[in-house]
Each structure stands twice: as structure tokens, then as C-alpha cells.
Amino acid sequence: MNIINITYKSLCRLTGALLFLGLLSGCAQNPVTGGQDFVMFSENKELEMGRTYHPQIIEQYGRYEDEALQRYVQDVGQRLAAVSHRDDLVYRFTVLDSPVINAFALPGGYIYITRGMMAYLNSEAELAAVLGHEIGHVTARHGVRQQSAAQAANLGYTLGAILLPGLRTAGAQDLFNVFGGALLSGYGREHELESDRLGAEYLARSGYPSEAMIEVIGVLKDQATFAEAEAKKQGQDYQGYHGLFASHPDNDTRLQEVVKAADKYKTTVREDEGTERYLQRIDGMVFGDSESQGIRSGRNFYHGEMQFALSFPQNWHIQNNPTSLRATAPQGAAIIEMGASDLNRKQTPAEFIRDRLNIKELKNGEPLSTNGLQGYTGLTVAEGKPVRVAVIYLREQAFIFIATTKSSGDFNKFDPAFRETVMSFHAMRQDEQQFAEAQRIEVVKVDSNDSYSGWAAKSRISNSPIQQLRLLNGDYPKGELKSGQLAKRVR
Template sequence: MRKFLTITGLCLTLAACATNPVSGRREMALMSEAQEISIGRDMHPKVLQQYGQYDDPALQAYVQGVGEKLAAHSHRSNLIYRFTVVDSTDINAFALPGGYIYITRGLLAYLGSEAEMAGVLGHEIGHVTARHAVRQYTAATAAQLGMTLGSIFVPGLGSNVGQNVMGVLGQAMLSGYGREHELESDGLGAEYLARAGYDPQAILGVLRTLKAQGDYAAAQAKAEGRQPQSYHGLFASHPDEDTRLKEVLTKASFLAPDKPADNGRDAFLKHIDGMVFGDSAAQGIRRGNRFYHRDLNFALEFPPGWRLENRPDRLLAIAPGGKAQAQLSSQDLNQRETPREFMIRRLGIKNPAGEEISPAGLPGYTASLKIQGRPGRVSVIFHRNQAYVLASVALDGADSQAVDAAMRQTALGFHPLREDEKALAEPLRLRLKTAAAGDSFAALAKGSRLPGDAQAQLRLLNGHYPQGEPKPGDILKIVE
């Protein structure tokens, strides 16, 4: 009671309380709805800059339409929601304050129906309607500032506050909002699904799909000695082990029509037919230890066994066992200078002692040096008004001389795309196939362009991981 009176007193004193749209309760909130919308509006272009919007207007319109149908039944139907498919291979979805919601094409590839997609979108709408970003920011700020009157009062969103909000939201996008908030979003998403005419049990289908994908990713990561990456939040939990989740789905089922609409599998598959799978041409294509970029017109090859990670702003290369790392990034060329002069002026490397190189006739310079006290190498290559910077470092347990020699060779192998490589710079795409009698995933894998364990990936895409075979007449997702 004392705590309640204290918080209530603070709310009255600071005018920092608001009514939660979902619960109807008064609670402390250090951000108004107008500020919340402003944060989402300001961050939206940054999200698109980092990930890129997937270039398929028909798919974007389809996702927007399904999202709007759900949002119309939400606790904050007054907001204008924007649903965006981002051009990322990540298995993820996330929301910004004010109604900005994102789903990756990487996640769409593994879903099996419109109802499952609606389950993901409904979950993210729940984060917006329950103001989870605001509540998490408020809690983090209150804890940090010790609940003192002078510190809690926030008349506006200054630069420091905006940076704090960015930090809270960034963490939430990566790891979720915490179990209680995730469960609340599951319940809200299930409610919105039911009211929109979908079966809320579709959420269990999403969970099973993502659990299977997570199991596969974990096995692959373990074999490669790295941490797995998977969808954030409670959706990563196994549904059979979560009684509370089942309870919220059961509760929502009473809101559904007696006969929920078709789960929309055919419509969903139609819209993802032809969708890029894996790397896109705009981001560059990984083929084992080789990298091809169609739009920037270059290719290069890393040492055998090195694993490539394609980030929005750079390409990472990691040696087996993590004993060495390299990254390739680019910067605009703005004045006429040599690669060595660029290395000194733009990279801040004083007196680099190295050598001029000319991979495929391109101007370049490479030098061995120390990077944070470790043996490394930096190479700069000019191509099409861009300076490509390849930086590498040998870590604990590595043969630093061997790593250095390999990275020099990688720099020397940088070249414009050859005619025979242009097809390798084009992305893989999802296609639909009707299963015939005798079809198996093993047989389909033999003709697939999927790298690695193609059979396991085809099972994942079609909801049959780790076992199971297609039946005649099944519409299958394949990759070509």
C-alpha cells in the first residue's frame, strides 16, 4: 500500500501518469502518446536505412492489408499502423512506438499461412497497444535515476532522452521485452486474431515452425563453434512447455467465430512465390567462402573454411574456430588521391609501411600493422569511386603469419565480376511446386541450389523438420 501511495503521489506531482490503453489502469509513463509517435516516426527511416525495404509492392500491400485488419480490432485503433517487410535474412519481427511494425522476409519464408503471419503481426501490435516500449523506458529511467522528483520529471524528449529511448528499443528488438510483456503481447495478438476472424491457435503453428528453425540453427551454430541467432521473445519457447501461453490462446478462442475463416495458406503462398531467399542482390551474395556483388560489380574469395556474415554496412569473415576475423567495408571517394594517401587521411593510419598492389588492374595498397595490439593487415582498393577497406586481425591461437598471408591473397583476389560470375551474383528465390507421388525431400534437395544441408532446409521451409515427407498434392516451397 505504501508503494502504491508513493507512486500515486509521484504521478499527481509530476503529471507523468497515463491510462494504459489495454488495462485501463493509471500508470507512470515518462512519454506522452505524441512523443511516442514522434520517436517511431524518427526511427522509421533509420530502420529502413539499416535493413532496406523489400522491393515487392504486391507483397508489401498484402502484409499491410492483413496488419490493418488486425489493428482495427486493437486497443489503439486510432493509430495509423505501418507494416513493412524488410529486406533481411534474419528470422525476426519487431515494432517501434506509435504503430511502426516490421517483419523480415527471412521470417516470412518459414511461415505457412496468412493466419500464422497474422499471429506474428498481432503479437507486434500487442507491443504497441500495451505501450511496452514506453513502460520499459519508464522502468529503466526510474531505476537509473533512483525515483527522485527532480530526475523523473521529463518535460520533453531532449537529445539525451532520445538516445536512452533508442538504447531501450534497440535492446528490445534484439532480445524481446521480457517474459511478462511477451506473454501479454501473445494474449493481445491472439485476441486480435480471433476478432479479425482467424483461429488464434495459428500462433502455435508459428511457435512450432520457429522452434524447428531454432533447433536447426542451434545445431549449425554448434558445429561451427558460434552462437545461434533466432527470433526474439517468448515465440522462441516450446509451446508444449508453456502452460500460460496455452491459457491465453484458449481464452482468445472464445472470441473467435464458430468457424474461423480459412487460414489463408493459398493466398499467403501466392504472395511469397518468387520471394528472394537468403542474400539479396542489393546486399551481395555469399557462396561458401566467396562473395559476389552484382550492383557494386565485384567479387572476392576468402580462405577455405572461413564463414561469411553479411551485415547491412559490412561483410564479416570469420576463420574456423574464431581464431581470426576480417571485415570488408566501403567509403565514398571524394578527392583524387592514392590508396596509401586514403589510408593515412581517411583511416588515420600513420606512415603505413606496406606495398602497392593492383588486383585485376585496380589501384590498391596493403600493409601489415597492429590492430588493438594484435597482428593485422589493412588493404585499400579503389573501384568505381569507392574505396574498399579489407581489415583483418589474428586472434588468440592463430598462426598470425598464415593469417596475414591469406588476407594479402584475399586482397589480391578482389576483382570486377566476370561474365561467368554474373549468374552467381543473382539471388535464390522461393518457388512453389505441387508434390507428385514418390516425391521426397531428399530427391528435391539433389536438384536444389541451396547451400549446405539442402534437405534439412527444405524440411524447415515446409514444416517437416526433422522428419516427414510430402504427400501427393501438397503445395511445397522449394528454392531455385
Template sequence: MRTLALLVLSVALAGCATNPVSGSPDFVLLSENQEIELGRANDPKIRAQFGLYDDPELQAYVQRVGERLAAQSHRPDLIYRFAVLDSPDVNAFALPGGYIYITRGILAYLQSEAELAAVLGHEIGHVTARHSVKQYSAATAASVAAAIFLRTQAGQDLFNIIGNALISGYGREHELESDRLGAEYLARSGYNPNAMIEVVGVLKNQEEFEKERAKAEGREPRIYHGVFATHPSADTRLQEVVAEARRHAVTDQPRLGRDEYLKHLDGLVFGDSAKSGVRHGASFYHREMNFAVTFPEGWRVENSPSAVTAFDAGRDAVVQMRAEDLNKRGTPRDYMKTRLKLDDMKDEKPVPGIGLPSHSGIARLSTPFGRRDARVAVVFQGNRAFTFFGASKKDLSAHDPVILAVAASLHPLTAEEQRIAEGLRIRVVTAGPRDTFAGLAKRSPVTNYAESVLRLINDRFPDGEPRKGELVKIIE
């Protein structure tokens, strides 16, 4: 017990620091230099995982807006780095030490520079209040205490401790504090702090629609962690912290910057990017790898850096496709034997109905449904081997023809498919006197919920129409 008391006391003494926002003592186990080093060490991991969006002008614009806010923050001496990530997810987050990220996915739903500033201000608030450092310190202290009682060693990694918070949020109190700080930084920077309420409203509408859509499609929703359970119009505490921030206003004519923001947004990639592959209906197109493949209608297609995976509506069957470069001449059957190590196959045969070199067989493999028979097919196109793995929760024979049909659909892009493989982009246009979102949706290449999507990205959800002469976002 004496050892325990001494260790707990030493941790507590080591963790005494002054909070940059409140000026009160904080329990933290990282110095500011260590905090900055954590951000510096993990920034390359974030950039490698998501990739930076390829638009230098947009990147520079976001950096300028972020620096304007950071200069008015409680930690203006930090060098802040703002980056737009090439992700369709609707999110923004910050690493310790001033590394702040915003996805192109969330940019599509914002309406002005002031709303962009509200999102960045919220994330700056997480940095200035040292929320991630507090999370790290609390988890580490708990780990040390557990180690004392269990006589084990405690070791924690940044992403093990705060990784979920970076993506999913820090809890109601810390998120509200970040909104309060963000609203204050808005006011001090010449923006209207009401932009915090406006952007939360925009993102809350997107969240509610996205949750319903994701539930219907059997996937996880893409939503921003900073949005609370209630709509901002009914959130008394949010209204109070924004009202408090108005006393920091530096101008009677706050900056909105709608036209400036929309100018930078014109041409923004919406949804899947050509670089990672584009889903369109039941098909998948990849520009750089020059291939297209079609899954059955109604199947949910998911794209990741390592594979394209599709499930049927009941998630009773799955097909996964992977691609690898070929480094040695041979046949698809040789590839299955040597590279895939499939020595014990049955029902071996070429993929029916395809003109490319192919081979397939049934092998006993680990699948999402447990270890069972799976159809494996390999198709050569150019210098790549495309491998298809298909399995069923029930008898494989019920879905085997479907799995083989997916493999047979692989082909180089046609001229029309090359256009589709470029993906969708946001265009900013001037609304005409007869324009409606229903009419704009009919001319949109968006295949599902086109009118709702257009309303959401223009902050007219669930109703409202374009006004003659105003700038509106469409998707082409």
C-alpha cells in the first residue's frame, strides 16, 4: 500500500500543469514538447491513411482561415497545420500539438467561410484545451494503477488511447467546451459566432439523413463527431455558449465569405474519387487500374485500399475482389497454386463467359461466415491478377453462379466507363427563375436520393427552393 501511495503521488505530481484555457491546474502526464512530438509523430500516419486532397489552392485557403482563428486562440504560439484529407467521410479532427484535419466530405455540406471557420475553430478548441492530452493522461494513470494491482507493465500508444476520440468525439462536456472556444475564436477573428450554431444545424440534418440511409444500406454512417444528440435550435447549452461568445466580437459587420468559399469549392470531388475507384449503381470503376466490374443489383459495394467487397441485401453472401501486380509469367491456375497456396481445390474450371485468361476452383477457407467452402477465381488483365473470393452463409451452390458472374464481368474500361470512373464533382452555378431541387436532381448523375443530397449540400433540407440569382451547388 505504501508503494501504491508513493507511485500515485509521483504520477499526480508529475501531472500538475496549468490549463491554457482556464488557467486552473490540470492533471496531464505530457509536457507541451511531448504533446507536440505526439502530433508530429502521428501526422504522417494520418496523411498516409487518408491522403491529402490534391488542390493546392483549397489547401492554402483552409490554412489561411485556420491561422486567422489560431492567432486569436489561447495558444497562439503553437504553429498550427491544417490539412484537407481526400476522404468522402464527413469529419474533422485534431492531433495534439496543432495538427488539424478536415475532410473534403464535410466541406461539401458547408455554406460559407464562416461555417468553415466554425468547424476549424471547434477543432482548435480541442487543441487549446488539451482534450486529447487529458484523455491520454487519464487512460495512462488508470493503466498505471491497474499495473500496480496486477503487477504487470503498462504501455499505451496514442491511437490505442485517444484514437477513437479523434474520430468519434471526446464526450458531451469536451465537445461543448470546444464549441464555446470555437465560437469565441470566431468572434475574435471577425466572424459571427452564430456560425457555430448554423454549421451544427447543417451537420445535424446531414447526420439524421445519413443515419437513415446507412441503416437502409446496412453500413456505418459517415457523420461528424461534434454534432450533439439534439438539433441546435433545441440545445439550450449550445445557445448559451454562443451567446456568451458575442461579447468578444470585434466588428459590427462580421465576415461571412460565402462567395469566396463557394469559389474554392467549385470542382470539389464528391463521394468516391477516381484515385481510389468509383462506385456507380452496382458497378465499380477504377480509372488508374483501367478496369470495371459489376456486382448483382441490390448488393452493397464497399471499397477499401486493399479490396472491393460486396454483400447481398441480407448479408448472406459476399464477394471480395483483390488485385496484385504480376511479376512472373504463368497461368491463372499457376497463380492460384503458387501465390494463393491453394493446393487442394475442387470443381476447377475457367471462369465461364470471359475472354480473359482465368481459372477458378472451390477451396476450404476462412470467410465472414466462418470456415467453409468458397469459390476462388483468378482473372488476368494486363500485368495484374484479379482474385475473387466468394462465399455464402448457406450452401455455396445457391450463390456460386452469381460469384462466377461477378468474376466474368471484369473488363477494361470503355470510353463511357472512363467518364464514369472520373467520379462526381460539385459545381457552383447561378440559380435560374424556374430552378427547383427536384428539377436539378433529375439532371444529376447521383443515382440515389439525389434531391435530398442537393438539399443537404445547399442547406435547404428538408424543404426550400433555390432563389433566382443565388449561387447553388449541383453535382455533375
């Protein structure tokens, strides 16, 4: 106990000494509060960080190619930025071509929202709430403050270990990591609440209802509840929501308080929430998979660029990852994963499995001939469980299937479904090209014959289509369509 106390006090003295000596660049005025923040980056460096990382974000996610929608989001964002604490910055608002539900900001005024996020919003005010929250991160310099804290923690231990021998022990390093980690996680929690407060203020100043901030939190909580239910259906543990507002405080009272405090900034002219205006703007927007990543359509999958298609077992959950397809049976009882790899040598599918997959012993191996394509399949063992491996050649690529079960005793039960999936693989036919086109949001006026179950039956949405349609329209988990309302369906 005495060693820990001495180490902690020495650490505090060390940090003070470093600040005095100028080894840690000290404080800068917070643009929002006017107080002093500990930062290690000048404003010029902050702006440079945004310029540097912006092209990388675009390369990773892709920019959504709808210039009218991009201009609309830019206009809404600029309206908020004009009343922010850093109205001298040039803000860039970009819609990313990603189905992931998220929004984030880089230092210096680069702000992003995914089309996946926009699909589930239902008014311009909700869009403004998301953008206002991210503007708050920029105006309060959360990015550079967070990074400054991380660098200071690393620098503090490195120099401390040199100057204070007591910090060289493993126990002291663990203590330092806990101390620094708690500090940084605390920053994230407070930053989120501060961004809510700032976002609500910017909403009120620009004529939007500040309560839209709470509505957006509701949208995201519904998404988290849905994700937890989907994970349970797959027999998986829910890991928690890691997207927008991931570090938001659990105490809703504080959120209510900061939003209510924005009332004093309300303008004399109050606009409506812009529901119809927003829905008109996203009418026709791509929903779910992009054509470049291939399209899930019910139990089927179509890839227009790579020109292949296949079918998975009925009622399995299909996940379209950047480099693979994965289908999971209910309760996670079985899994099939498919990927593709370029062919470099003229070798048989059996040789490919042996040489490229490094599977030297394949039991019950047999050649495959399906839909005019050649392949090979057999059984191996991984972690004590039987695994079906299959490879099918299409043009200059090998398509690799790996399938197994949670319980070894269930393998024979699921193996026919594994083989059926492999044998369904084929070069895309002309009559299937339409299914490789992206699904899009369609905004319609509901009539008395419409229902979520009816819409779901006619949609191509994979994985719980009724609940996804409810989420799109703010009716999750049990709401129903109302005649005369504007609603989003997927076609």
C-alpha cells in the first residue's frame, strides 16, 4: 500500500515538473467554455489532422453518389455550424456509402453520417440533432483533447520510468494503466454529454426543436434492442452498441437536463420538424448492401460485379462482410462462411485445398460438378469438430466454403444443408441481374390495405424484415402502420 501511494504521488509530481519544464505542451482556451484545456496540439495541427484523415475515410467507406442528398446534408449542417462556437471553421458534411448506423467527426470540421444512419431517421430535425452532436465534438475540441490525454499518459509513464525507478515494476505499470484508462474512459463519457448539450443548443439557435436530440437517442436505443434480439436468435452474446453515442451516459436525467437547458436559446421563429421534407430527400436512397458488395435478397445472394449467385438455408441469418459471406443457423447451431481468392496457378480444386488452404488430410474427398462449374469438397477437423471444406472455381477465382456446427453431434444433421449451399453456387444468369441491384427506400402514403407484414412479404430484406421495417419508421417493436401517414418501405 505504501509503495502504491508513493508511486502515485511521485507520478503527480512528475507530471507537474514536466509541465513546468515545457515537455508537455500545457493548456489552450476551450472555444466553448472559455476555460483552459490540456492539449498537445495547436489549432493548425488540429486542422491538419482533419485534412490528412479525410481522404482515408472516403477511401474506406466511400462517398454516397447522390449530389442532391449531399447538398441537402451540407445545407442542414451549415445552418447549425453558423451558430456554433467555432463558426470561423469551414465545415464539410459528407454522407458515406455505408449501411452501418453511425456518424462521427474528425478534428477541424470534417463530419460524416452514413446512409445507414439516415435511413432510420424520420425528420430533418433528427438529422440536425445528429449533425449538431458531431459539431459539438469539433467545437469543444474533443478529438484533440482525447488524443492529448492518451499521449500524455504514454509520455508520462515513459519519462517516469526513466526518472523514478519505482515506476519500472510490473505492478506500478499496471497501476498506471488503470489510472490512465479510467481517466480516458471518463473523458469519453463526459464528452458525449457535452456534445449533447452543445448539439441541443445549436438546434435551438437554428430553429429546430432541441427535443430532437432525445428522439435520436431513442432511435439508437431501438437499434441496440434489435441488435441484442438478433444476437440472441443466433445464439450469440450481445456485445453492446459500438456506434454513435456509444459512450453516452446511462443516466437519462442528465440528458433531459442538458436538452431542457437549451430552451433559453430558442429563436422567435420555430420551424416544424421537417418530416415530409426529410422523407422526400431520402426517397430512393440505397438501403442495406451496396451493389459493389453484393446484395442479400431473402435467403439468396447476388453479386453483380463478380457475377455469381447462391442460396443459403431458409431462416438463417446472413451477414455480408467486406471480405466474406457468413450464414448462421438459428441459435448459432451451425455456420457457413464463404470467401474468394484469386487463382495464380493452374491446379485442380483438390490441389488448391491442399496447397493454398494447407489442408493436407481431407477425408471423404470428392470432386464437384455443379451448374457447369468444377470443384472439390471433403471433411477435416478443427478444434475437435468436423468441418466441411469446399472449393468451386469460377473464371479466375476460387470460392471457398467452410462450414461447421457448434456441437460436434449436430454435424450430420446440418451437413446436407452445407452441401446444398455449396451446390447452389453458380454464375449469375441474365434473369437474375435485376436482383443484383441495390434495394432502395420508397416513401409512400399508407392506405388501409398496407401492413408491415404485407410489405415484408414483398420485400427482399434479409434477416427479420418486419422488424427492420418497423425500425425504419419508428414503430419498433410492435407498432403498426396508420392510414394516411408517410412511411418508408424497401423495394
